[in-house]
Amino acid sequence: MTRAGSLRPRLITLSCAILFAISAGGCTQLANPSAPQSTVFPGSDWGRMIQDLYGLIFWMAVVVFVGVEGFLLYTVIRFRRRREGEAVSQTHGNTLLEVAWTVVPSIVLLMIAVPTISTIFIGDMPPPVTTNPVRVTVIGHQWWWEFRYPDLGVVTANELHLPAGRTATIEVTSADVIHSFWVPKMGGKVDAIPTRINTMWFTPDAAAVGEHFGQCAEFCGLQHANMRMRLFVDTAANFDAWVQQQRAPASAAAAGDAQQGAELFQRSACITCHTIKGTNAQGTIGPDLTHVGSRTTIAAGMIDNTPENLAHWIRDPQGVKVGNKMVLPQVSESDARLFAAYLQSLR
Amino acid sequence: MSAHQPEHAHPGAQQYITIAAILTFITLVEVSVYYIAALRPVLLPVLVVLSAGKFALVVMYYMHLKFDNRLFSGMFLFGLATALFTAIAFIFLFHLLQPRFVT
Amino acid sequence: MQQVASAPPAHPPTHVEEPSTGLNNRKVLMWAFLGSDCMFFGALIVSYLVYRGRWQGHPVPTDVFDIPYTSVSAFALLMSSLAMVLALAAIQRGDIRRLKIWLLTTAGLGLVFIGGQIFEFTTFGHEGLTLGGNTGGTTFFVLTGFHGAHVSLGIAWLLSLFVQAVRGQMAQARSLDVEIAGLYWHFVDIVWIIIFTVVYLIPI
């Protein structure tokens, strides 16, 4: 027993050191700022409230983790069997101890529950800053996002623009199955459910100006993995400029490839599904293309919006993203190039 | 845990018929209150109480839970209570509780 | 017909271990089943209640309900419970003749109920309430249909007891068989007590 006794402090130190090393290593990794969809670098007021809560629970969990696992490890090493048939004292329990580890965790959980519930109610109430909010309706489709700004008369797809410092109130719904709207930098996800409208709000930080990634977070069928989006947090001036640009009808194609492409487009099946404001194209099944040339990606954030990619997409949408609703008659390579030139010109 | 409940502990035919008379009476009341316009505002609680009474009478006397081993009551009531809790929760979730923030 | 070498001697295998509680296994099973069935009907009834007041289009169930008609068939089912306990009381006394009468009465009242339900479903269908028409029709038909299936199963059970009684296979010692069938039958009845109130009588 004396041998074990002298071993004890060293064992405690050792096991705790190992566990702290593991948790600390974990924490550094948990904070990977280079991941564009990281959930722990909030760029909005709502995101920060969630992060504060997460931080509180996380560090409590680390303490409990180190305590419990350390105690377990220590116990196993300290009381491992050294010879067969050892007699050990037959404790059956200790009511005081057991009441203690019923009450103490309850108190710890209460410390989590109170800020949790207050945060729930803050998120459920109208946003605290209501001066000049930006209202956006988000509609999930298999497998792309439609963004409508009802007060600004802007309709776009897959790329959401918001001004820094102004509260965005988001109404989320779906045109088909359940999706989930999620831009981790701004806060948690909200499900897009047909027949229902869910709401959330957040105010992008001034420091968050730039491009952020998001994607559908509720399994929605074949191409769930490729239902992505971008959020651009703009400065106030840039946002206003963007709105002015997006409100305008499609710029008339000048000449050359783009103009040939425009004529081709108006005669094609494209107009049954897509809208280009100011033209005959008034379909509502696919994304609004009025300013498609101003977007950075196509196919719901899958590929960059370059003339080559666009032409490839038009020639073989099922090859790029199997199962998507865009089913076309075969388009010749030269026609595809014309289409792409036209669409690229829609800025 | 008590041993066999002797069979003669079950009530006799006379009591069964009395219960049936009460059940008939409650059913008549139920259907009549349904047609009394003045009772419309309190129809819901009245009907709930009356049908709960019918339910309890059948369970206690015809199914003998009043006389039988308490284990049976426990098994049945546990299921019933879970079902009731779930049903009430659903009514809250779908009809009574709505998110406040709706623009 | 070799026996396994390790088998115990096959003395008359009548010795059954005394159950821990002194209760009958099958009766415990039936009560456990009824506790479980509460959840089954609870889920069906709650599906109806969730949509109640959110029905779209017409007709909806409350448009077509005929309360006096359904009251009569509900009453038939209620009285079948009386016949059922009288059948149980009869076999507990060893009165097989009355057992047969009451079993048949119970099954007959059950058939009246089922007949009423078939007629009701047909009428509702003619008036335009269909399974796929709106959530009212969907939840109403599936809920009451599964209750009807329970009743039908009960009728088959009662009739099989009746046939055994006619063939002279029922005796006072088998009163538990009748009691267990009765528990099932009464449960089906109390479920209808709830359905009748919640679905038919309570206004939106």
Place this chain on the structure above:
Amino acid sequence: MATATARAAPRAGILARPVAPMGIWSWLTTIDHKRIGILYELTAFIFFLIGGLEALLMRSQLVQPDNTLLGPGQYNALFTMHGTTMIFLVVMPLSAAFFNYIVPLQIGARDVAFPRLNAFSYWVFLSGGVLMNLGFLIGAVPDMGWFAYSPLTSSQFSPSVGVDFWVVGLQVLGVASLAAAFNFLVTIIQMRAPGLSFMRMPLFTWTTFVTSILIVLAFPVIAVALIELMFDRLFGSTFFNVTPAAAGAAAAGGDPILWQHLFWVFAHPEVYILILPAMGIVSEVVPVFSRKPLFGYPFMVYAVVSIAFLSFTVWAHHMFTTGLSAIAMSFFAASTMLIAVPTGIKIFNWISTLYGGSIALKAPAMFALGFIAMFTIGGLSGVMHASPPVDTQQQDTYFVVAHLHYVLFGGSIFALFAGIYYWWPKITGRLLGDGLGQLQFWLMFIGFNLTFGPMHFLGVDGMPRRVYTYSPGMGWELWNVVATIGAFVIGVSVLVFIFNAFKSLRTGERAGDDPWDGMTLEWTIPSPPPHYNFVEIPTVAGRNPLWLQKHPELAGRHVPGADPIATDTGHSGSEGSGAESHDGHHAVHVPDPSYWPLFAGAGIFVAGFGVLLSAGGNLSLLAVTGVGLFIVIVSIFGWSLEPVNEPVQA
């Protein structure tokens, strides 16, 4: 012997009674709880290999960004079937295998309360498992996720019959689970040996009892949900359908959220159905291998019972992103956090059982310790999801995948392997090799943490679940490679186990009655037990009766004087001949085999198959279902007319 006890020519039933003592028919017609337990174990293990293969395929696809090993449809089918298989065809039946084999032994019974119902449960389970996997043969595998959220499951968005295979398969599996749960409920209430009061029952029997209650109350709800989904798909009802059946028609009016509520009212208790038996196994293994009785037995029992109660009040914590009201979210958050209290009690009591003991680090103990360590991590991340705002960042990410695998793999699977190593000698009469067991443990432990540990990081870095591909540059590449390597290490550990099992069956060390210095009644009888289990039903005078009998000096505060197991032949040891030498009036009651459970199970298979045939749109094929139900009804009649035991000719 054979002449004297020849059975009467079968008269009482419709069919001749099966009599073959060995061979395939004896297994097909067996109603011996031990053989049924072995059937469950083998079947579930085969499904474990299938489910594991599905996981390895998925991990191979995700090893690098933009991988093209699998297409989206294949990947979606794999994760749907992996989840469904592991839950319903692996963890539940593996637990059921131990319920079957061990619980009657622990309570001193010769069989379960309804042996034929027990066999029926197994055959229905097998039918459901086969129906569920039939889609692989015709290329229509369910691919809508194991949670089957409407309206993705409607015939509009999932016209393939894959969803129907899932619906029908799960419905049939539900029948099997319910039948088994009723049986174990009645068995534990009714068949306990004299003196074995509830508060003396071994913890594994307790968790079986509570699990059975959960099944009995939770499965009817999924049965209703599946019926409603089936009606929507086959008969055009509108429980969950949102969009109108025909263009121009009024909106169908269905609410997809109803499915989620019904599903999670079932599926949250289901989580405890998966974990409670594991906790029971650990509560058996930890005391035996530390040579101490379970610390705080009453608290452990209350914890199990309160977890069961609470499990019906927390379901909507799976739905924090669906737009619940603030009050509802607060309620479900609070009830979810509350469930951490009894869970914590269990962990502290296990560690306290170890504390001050003499811990033998043999394979069963290693797996049990692995369970405690890993389950703690899963529990802590669970508390994080219990907070709705935090959950909105974690829901449907790999963080949740990590959490659920720490609970269900680090939890349930580790505990089930602890149970396999612990009870294998009782079942087969031979020990599994401990060296190979240690190797398997460390491979599995390391592989498990390599696979699922990094998934926490992936989740925090924003990787959603159920994606078949991702782009480079998301910061997810490294941890996906690590996770894939870990998954293959787990695969190797399972191969080590299979090798160990075969080796043990051929040349394993003979176990004897009581290889671990056990505490409970199953270790008082020979290994493997004779088919009647106990020559004489023991009388129990305390918790851990065998332990007290063997070590009266350790009895501590046990009531002095009472013999913990009052039976003269309970420890006879030799190959069951004890019964013959015993005097005449203690005939052993063991039910005879029967064809009917098998036929009834086959009838259910045919009925389910009929629904699948008609799912193509031809409802007249429902006649096949009619035939199946007819077989079931005939079987039930044959079953109820057949006496439990054939009368024996004098």
